[in-house]
Amino acid sequence: MDKQKIAGDKVPALPDLFQGEAGGVRLRSARCGTCGTCFFPEYHEQHRPGCSREGVEKILLNRIGKLASYTVQHYMPPPPFRTEKDITPYPIGMVEFPEGIQVVGIMVDYKEDDLVLGREVETTTFTLYRDDKGQEIVTWAFRPKAH
Amino acid sequence: MRNVSIIGVGLHPWGKFPQNTFVELGVQAVANALQDANIKWQEIQAIASGIYIWGGNAGHISGQYLAAVFGETGIPIINVYNACATGAAALRTAYMSVASGQVDVALAVGVDISPEGFLSAKSDNPRQDRDVLRWRMVGMPNPAFWALECRKRMHKYGTTAEDLARVKVILSQYGVLNPNARYRKAYTLEQVLNSPMVNDPLRLFEICATSDGAAAIIVCAADKAAQYTSQPVNIAACTMGSAIYGDPTIRISALSAPAKAEAPMLSESYSASQQAYRIAGIGPEDVDVLELPDNSSWHYLQYLETCGFCGEGQAEQMVREGQTQIGGKVAVCPSGGFSSFGEAIGAQAVWQVVEAVTQLRGQCGPRQVKNAKVAMAQTYGLMGNSATTILTV
Structure with a gap:
């Protein structure tokens, strides 16, 4: 089985950024075993000055984080952003994970009063478009945590 | 390090000029700076120049393109890139050329032309270009x-x-x-x-647009500035x-x-x-x-x-x-x-x-x-x- 595939026929628009787990979708990050710096994506390495950069290990971020900020975007960005239809207005959230990192992503399945800083959100996917084979091409996304 | 003064400044007004090239905009800014400093082109001893990413290979060597218009004199021309701080890198490079004592007079130029609307990714390799990720995955x-x-x-x-x-x-x-x-x-x-x-x-x-424009500054050793201007500005x-x-x-x-x-x-x-x-x-x-x-x-x-x-x-x-x-x-x-x-x-x-x-x-x-x-x-x-x-x- 193609390990890049996540639940169902969904295919990430770009590889190595997130994966489906039994417990849900999780972002792929990495942490330096020496300086403790956590970075995303796992291939954009960052370290504390002077770090020997030894012992970097790949980790999966917690599925749940807290909304640290958000913006509601009122127009469609140009290519290479691609969606099936105009999705505006759509929120982009900045989510703080317990691993000590904040990550941005599109927000889905929300009501207006869910857009409150500090609110718990969970990682999920958002279908950008379907390719020629009918496969759903997805990115990671955040939605309010089910109560 | 020597003291350095600004003896001349020049601009091309800001706007959208789709019919013009970065060279045309830059030439106007440099010509205005030369006139402002009351200095001849041949007296410029070094140039630092930079533009953003829409000039192609010509943009990477913008200083050479500009110098060709005024007449090539064999001086050092350094082309710089530091994103929105590109012009500052040009100015600092010109400033350092004079402060170090290597030359007495140097020119800094920053130019730009850009398409309308949002800026977007210019490569397709997410592993080396963060821009690809933020556009494709989050828009x-x-x-x-x-x-x-x-x-x-x-x-x-x-x-x-x-x-x-x-x-x-x-x-x-x-x-x-x-x-x-x-x-x-x-x-x-x-x-x-x-x-x-x-x-x-x-x-x-509450957010700024993207524009076209050009600016030039002529810097000079402070002790020689009086030869050119009665109003030198100290850096x-x-x-x-x-x-x-x-x-x-x-x-x-x-x-x-x-x-x-x-x-x-x-x-x-x-x-x-x-x-x-x-x-x-x-x-x-x-x-x-x-x-x-x-x-x-x-x-x-x-x-x-x-x-x-x-x-x-x-x-x-x-x-x-x-x-x-x-x-x-x-x-x-x-x-x-x-x-x-x-x-x-x-x-x-x-x-x-x-x-x-x-x-x-x-x-x-x-x-x-x-x-x-x-x-x-x-x-x-x-x-x-x-x-x-x-x-x-």
Whole structure:
């Protein structure tokens, strides 16, 4: 089985950024075993000055984080952003994970009063478009945590 | 290191000029600077030049293209790139050429042409270019990054929609008076608050556009400046800064930021300005004119704090009290700012210094800051690029 595939026929628009787990979708990050710096994506390495950069290990971020900020975007960005239809207005959230990192992503399945800083959100996917084979091409996304 | 003065400045007005090339814009700015300095082209001993990314290979060697028009003389030509701080890198390179004693007179040029609308990714390899990720996976134009920080600020300090709109009102009243500005219309608070939402909480009139433009500066050893001008402007500091580990700001292009702050926000600009204060022996309390990078209303507020013009969370109050206007504690962007000019990425850092020079010479007419003796130009660029120039007369 193609390990890049996540639940169902969904295919990430770009590889190595997130994966489906039994417990849900999780972002792929990495942490330096020496300086403790956590970075995303796992291939954009960052370290504390002077770090020997030894012992970097790949980790999966917690599925749940807290909304640290958000913006509601009122127009469609140009290519290479691609969606099936105009999705505006759509929120982009900045989510703080317990691993000590904040990550941005599109927000889905929300009501207006869910857009409150500090609110718990969970990682999920958002279908950008379907390719020629009918496969759903997805990115990671955040939605309010089910109560 | 020798003292260095600015003896000539020149601009091509800001706007959209789809029929023109970057060479044409740059030539006009350089010709104006040569005339302003009353100096012959053949007396220029070094050139530092830069543009953003729409010039193709020609843009990477913009200095050579410009020199060909005026006549090639064999001098060193250095082409620089530091995103929105590109012009500052050109100025610093020209400044260092003179300060080091290698040459007596050098030229710094920043030029730009850009397409309409949002900037977007120019490569397709996500492993080496963060831009690919932010566009393809999240669809994030630059104002989205600014809006995320703006929302945090509102949550932390109670910044209001009126506070954000007020910045545009102040800047637009100066833009009206600047013949080189692209947008020359004064707005009321109500008009700004009624402009379309772009990236909530930031509205259309609260973020800057992308423009075309060009700016040039001629620097000279201070002890030789009198040969050319009766109004030399001293460069008290010309520094550049990059980001510091642990900066919590979500930086344009990045998809993540540390949750725990171990460095100041906008640490690249904190670094550049602190270096400049130390070198110049001048502090924010001494500055009469400040050109800061008002990419959005959030930047205007945040930069007042980043560069030490007020304490944390106090920028809104400073603006409400009129302390950032001409006649206040420090005149902030009496040029009209990016808000009135738009970003001409490779050119804007040079332009900011040109505006500061014009103020110190007392040539700004109805938007002149009275008795201006110290001016500061603060620049900011993508991926941790910043520069500070402090000028005195």
